[in-house]
Amino acid sequence: MPPLRTEFLPFHRPTIGEDEIQGVAEVLRSGWLTTGPRVQELERVLKERLGCGDALALNSCTAALHLALVVAGVGEGDEVITTPYTFASTGETILYTGARPVFVDVEPSTSNLDPERIEAAITPRTRAISPVHLAGHPCRMDPILEIARRRGLAVIEDAAHAFGTTYRGRPVGALSRFTAFSFYATKNLTTGEGGLLACADADDAARARKLSLHGLSRDAWRRYAAGGSWAYAIEDLGYKYNLTDLAAAIGLAQLRRFDDEQAKRRERVGWYREALAGSDAFELPTDPEDGEHAWHLFILRLRPGTLSIDRDEFARRLQEARIGISVHFIPLHLHPLYRDRFGLRPGDLPVAEDLYGRAISLPLFPGMSRADVEYVAAAAHGIAAACRA
């Protein structure tokens, strides 16, 4: 083992500079804190960057997923095909609509929804397919989009990890009818809390926009602006999902630096690859064949049969070495909510369960030094060497 660090190495630390602080200060001084000019600017810049029909800034990716489902017409008794290997949001938003998530197992090489298994899960109640670009690795979108087109299904991508991911030369966000991004505190681009719904169709976006603010006939910005009218009508059952200008100002500052930050992520992934090479106990994440990985997460897997300890013990020992780690994700069907409501059991989705059982997410953020990366790798090698099977 390397000599113990004195300072804890966090799993994640956001890159916040003077630019973010300045941007928020300007909003605070402007007299307009909530959805307004900064949000409009963020939406314009993101729409351009992604090349989508329209982009709607929201207060979370969860909100974006929910609105996409509602606008796609998913409701009571419907089914949505998705992956079990994801965060709570992907499943719960389907439940919000009264629909049922139908979990389809993932590919062993990418941990993403396996296109080959989708067709068999389609029933007359299926309305949508919701793939997740896990860790920022692009899903195989062409076969997914082809099935969706042929079967008349909406595609709603959970791109919480995939701001910066590309597939066959196009950014995730420009590929399907709906794409939901997260700007949560730990994500590659953050607004503290926030999200984005990228829509191919401007009418979908207009409908989502209305539902994001109580289903009102016009938004508050227009009501309170000079010359605005006080009158409004509640035309639909809506929600309260709008983003604030305070948050958007952080996002705009983050965006200006985003490509440099992504280059730093890729550099750190390269350092990990070098430093973790040479142990048969480790499986390293794969590089995509047909796109660019956003490297939101670096997930190390333990190879079965090589060690005398399990993942939980390996993770505990990394934490003992003052390294912040995480595990992504406990498959949704193993959680009591889904297990009990839908009668799901361990063994139902064996690939996702196997991948989860061997996974440890290592620290990965642009501010990590090469010494930080090498320390993590040395600790992992040290634990593996002490625990050979």
Ligand SMILES: *Cc1c(COP(=O)(O)O)cnc(C)c1O
């Ligand atoms: C973070 C995350 C979300 C939720 O993002 P919020 O912006 O916090 O709502 C959804 N899906 C996945 C896969 C995530 O990791």
